[in-house]
Amino acid sequence: MSRAFISILGTNDYLECRHKFNDSETDIPVKYCQEDLIKFFCSDFNKGDEIRIFLTKDAEIKNWLNDGHFDRRTNQPISNTGLKERLEKIVDPILIKPIGIKEGFNEDEIWEIFQTIFDSINEDEELIVDITHSFRSLPMLMISLLNFAKQVKNVKVKGVYYAAFETLGSIEEVKKMPVEERVAPILDLTAFSLLQDWTNATYDFVNYGNVKMLNNLVKHISNSSNITDPAQKYFPNRVIKKLNQLVDNIALCRGKELIEFDYNNLKNEIRQLYENKLPKPFSYLLKVITDRIDNFNQNPEALIIKVSQWCFDYNLIQQAITLLQEFTISLILKNHNLDISDKTNREIISQSFRIKAQDIPEDKWYEPAAGNVELVRKILSDYLLSNLSPSFNSLTSLRNDVNHAGFLLDAKSTESIKANIQQIIEHYKKYLYRNHAHQPIKSPEK
Numbered sequence: 001m002s003r004a005f006i007s008i009l010g011t012n013d014y015l016e017c018r019h020k021f022n023d024s025e026t027d028i029p030v031k032y033c034q035e036d037l038i039k040f041f042c043s044d045f046n047k048g049d050e051i052r053i054f055l056t057k058d059a060e061i062k063n064w065l066n067d068g069h070f071d072r073r074t075n076q077p078i079s080n081t082g083l084k085e086r087l088e089k090i091v092d093p094i095l096i097k098p099i100g101i102k103e104g105f106n107e108d109e110i111w112e113i114f115q116t117i118f119d120s121i122n123e124d125e126e127l128i129v130d131i132t133h134s135f136r137s138l139p140m141l142m143i144s145l146l147n148f149a150k151q152v153k154n155v156k157v158k159g160v161y162y163a164a165f166e167t168l169g170s171i172e173e174v175k176k177m178p179v180e181e182r183v184a185p186i187l188d189l190t191a192f193s194l195l196q197d198w199t200n201a202t203y204d205f206v207n208y209g210n211v212k213m214l215n216n217l218v219k220h221i222s223n224s225s226n227i228t229d230p231a232q233k234y235f236p237n238r239v240i241k242k243l244n245q246l247v248d249n250i251a252l253c254r255g256k257e258l259i260e261f262d263y264n265n266l267k268n269e270i271r272q273l274y275e276n277k278l279p280k281p282f283s284y285l286l287k288v289i290t291d292r293i294d295n296f297n298q299n300p301e302a303l304i305i306k307v308s309q310w311c312f313d314y315n316l317i318q319q320a321i322t323l324l325q326e327f328t329i330s331l332i333l334k335n336h337n338l339d340i341s342d343k344t345n346r347e348i349i350s351q352s353f354r355i356k357a358q359d360i361p362e363d364k365w366y367e368p369a370a371g372n373v374e375l376v377r378k379i380l381s382d383y384l385l386s387n388l389s390p391s392f393n394s395l396t397s398l399r400n401d402v403n404h405a406g407f408l409l410d411a412k413s414t415e416s417i418k419a420n421i422q423q424i425i426e427h428y429k430k431y432l433y434r435n436h437a438h439q440p441i442k443s444p445e446k
Contacts, residue, residue: 001124001125001126001156002048002049002050002122002124002125002126003042003045003048003049003050003125003126003127003128003158004049004050004051004052004120004121004122004125004126004127004128005037005038005041005042005045005050005051005052005128005129005130006052006054006117006120006127006128006129006130006142007034007037007052007053007054007129007130007132007133008053008054008055008101008130008131008133008138008142009032009034009053009054009055009059009060009063009064009083009133010059010063010132010133011056011058011059011062011063012063012133013062013069013078013080014031014032014033014063014165015031015165015171015174015175015182016029016030016031016179016182017029017030017165017168017174017179017182017183017184018030018036018180018182018183018184019033019036019037019040019163019183019184019185019186020183020184020185020186021040021161021185021186021188024040025183026039029179029180029182030086031080031081031086032063032083032086033130033132033133033163033165033184033186034053034083034087034130034132035083035086035087035090036163036186037128037130037132037161037163037186038051038087038090038091039090040186041128041158041159041161042091042128045091045095046092046095047092047094047095049095050095050096050097051087051091051095051096051097052097052099052120053083053087053096053097053098053099054098054099054100054101054113054116054117055098055099055100055101056100056101056102056103057100058103060098060100063082063083064082064083064084064098065082065084066080066081066082066085067079067080067082068080068082084096084098097120099116099117099120100116101113101116101117102116104137104138110137110141113138113141114141114145117142117145118145118148118149121149121153121155122153122155123153123154123155124153124154124155124156125153125155125156126155126156126157126158127146127149127155127156127157127158128158128159128161129142129146129157129159129160129161130161130162130163131160131161131162131189132161132162132163132165142160143160143192143193143196146160146193146196147193147196147197147200150193150196150197151200157190157193158190159188159190160188160189160190160192160193161186161187161188161189161190162186162187162189163184163185163186163187164184164185164186164187165184167184167185168182168183168184194279195281197213197217198217198279198281198282198285199281200213201213201214201217201285202281202284202285202288205285205288205289205292206288207314208314208315209247209250209292209310209313209314209316210247211240211243211244211247212244214240214243214285215240215241215244217282218236218237218239218240218282219237236273236282238269239266239269239270239273242265242266242269243266243289243293245261246258246261246266246293246296249261250307250310250311250316250319250323251316251319253319253322253323253326255323255326255327255330256340256341258303258307258323259298259300259303259330260298261298263293263296263297263298264297266293267290267293267294270286270289270290273286274286292310300327300330300331300334301331301432302432303327304323304324304327304328304331304428304432305425305428305429305432307323307327308320308323308324308327308421308425308428309425311323312418312421312422312425317402317417317418317421318402318403320421320425321395321398321399321402321421322399324391324395324424324425324428325392325395325396325399326346328384328388328392329346329349329350331384331432332349332352332379332382332384332385333345333346333349335382335384336375336378336379336382344368347368348368348369348372348375348376348379349379349385351365351366351368351369351376352369352376352379352380352385353385353389353392353393353396354393354396355369355376355380356380356385356386356389357389357390357392357393384431384432387431388427388428388431390427391424391427391428394420394424395424398412398417398420398421401417402417
C-alpha cells in the first residue's frame, strides 16, 4: 500500500519557528511547517511513497523556488531557500512531487482544485494531510475530498494536521520573539475525518439498516484503544457483532433465529456501552440504534410487526413478504401446539389459508390437508387465520409476483407492491399488535 503526504503551499513570507507534537519538540527552527510535518510523520517514506505539494503559480514563485519574496522598500529579492530545496535535504528528491493548482477564487476553480487533488490520489492509499496553509475554503474542501476518496478509492486517512503558528501571537509580536522561543503546536485534526466516517455509518444505518461501516469503525476503536483489559477493549465490537447478526437474520429471512434471538441481552449490553468512554458520535448513533430496536422482543405477535416494518422501512420488500407469511404460519402452528419446523405442518397451514379464502370444499382438498381433515377443520376456525386470511393470500400473490421477477403478464408495479405491503402490515397490526411490556434503553442521566 502506497503512502502520500499531501499539503497545499501558501504564498506568505513565513517566519521561522520550531514545532511540537504531543511530547516531541523540534530543535531547529524552520520556515515552512511542511519541513517538520514530514520529519514527524514521513520519516519512513521510501520508494513508492510520495510527498505531494500542491501550489498555485504565485506560491511556486514565492515559496517553492528560491528568493521569491521582495523587500517592499527596496524592491529587491529577499534571500530565501524555497521549500523545494529544503525538502530535498530531508527526503529523497524522487519522492517529491509538486502539482500545480488554480487559485480557487471562484466555484469553477475550486472544483478544478478538487479534481486535481483527487486525481493525484491512488487506490487504497494511506494519506497524511497538512491543511495549515490551505486558502479560504480549501480546508473544508480537503475534508470533503478525503471523505469522497475514502468511499471511491478506499483510501485510509492516517492523519490530518494543522501547524497553529497563530497561537504565538500576531506577526509583529512573533517578530520580536527570539526564534528559538517560537514553538508552534501541531494540532491533530484527524477526528474531523473520522467524524465523516461516523456520519456515513449513521446515514447507512438510518436509511438502510446497514451496520457494515459501523462494524469497521468499532474495530478501529478496539484496535486503537488504550484500554488494556481485553474484555472491556473488545466489548463494543461484541455488541455490534450481535447487532450485525440481527440485521443479517432479517436480511436473510432467518425466522427461527429471529424468534430465538436474545433481544434483552443485546439491549442490556447497549446500556453498558453508554458507560464506556466512546467517541461522541458513537453515543449519538447508539441512541438511533436503540430507538430502532427498543420494542424488539421474543413475543412472536409483536415481533412479526417490528420485523416486517423494519423490512419495509429499509426497502427490503421481498424479505417483508416472506417473513410476514412464514411468521404467520408459525404463529398459527404455535396456537395449536404444532411443531413450527415440520414442513408438512407448514404446508397444512398454507393450504388452510387457501381453503378459507377460496371456500374450497373438503372433497377438493389436496394432500397433506386431505389426510388431516380434523386438524384442518380446527385450524379453519382459528381466530388469526380467519382474520388474516385476506392479507395472507394477498401476500401469496405478491410473493409469486416478486419471485418471478415481474415477468408475469399481470405483474404489479413497484409502487403497487409497496402500497399493498404497507396496507397488509397495518391490517396485521389490527389483530396482532399489543402493548407488550419492555424495558426502554436509556442513556445515563446527565
